[in-house]
Amino acid sequence: xxxxxxxxxxxxxxxxxxxxxxxxxxxxxxxxxxxxxxxxxxxxxxxxxxxxxxxxxxxxxxxxxxxxxxxxxxxxxxxxxxxxxxxxxxxxxxxxxxxxxxxxxxxxxxxxxxxxxxxxxxxxxxxxxxxxxxxxxxxxxxxxxxxxxxxxxxxxxxxxxxx
Numbered sequence: 225x226x227x228x229x230x231x232x233x234x235x236x237x238x239x240x241x242x243x244x245x246x247x248x249x250x251x252x253x254x255x256x257x258x259x260x261x262x263x264x265x266x267x268x269x270x271x272x273x274x275x276x277x278x279x280x281x282x283x284x285x286x287x288x289x290x291x292x293x294x295x296x297x298x299x300x301x302x303x304x305x306x307x308x309x310x311x312x313x314x315x316x317x318x319x320x321x322x323x324x325x326x327x328x329x330x331x332x333x334x335x336x337x338x339x340x341x342x343x344x345x346x347x348x349x350x351x352x353x354x355x356x357x358x359x360x361x362x363x364x365x366x367x368x369x370x371x372x373x374x375x376x377x378x379x380x381x382x383x384x385x386x387x
Contacts, residue, residue: 335359
């Protein structure tokens, strides 16, 4: 269990073998980190977001008890690709991604209903080729897109909250 775990989940898994997740912080040259399909992470693990200054690709899928916020990504200055699917405890505003404006090429935040903001906050990202915000609480109006917005975009998926 990490910091601030879901107590109900913690009680159901109290007899499971636990592992020291902080050991991965020794891999300071890590470029790709994938956490997938119900990884038994319960709570907050700051080590996942502040130990890898060279990380370029982060994929976290179906981790319903991992608690984290988009603002934590600011500690990953070289990040090019985000792939977050079905992470019910992910929170934050897409405006937090502005800290990665000059590096992000691919942003997939799909079925993460606690992520909000305005998709236009990402309009001036010069290298952004793919943007998928389906199933989030992100809003906006596509009529606000100007001729210089999303200049490198090749693929776009927006949630129902966008007009």
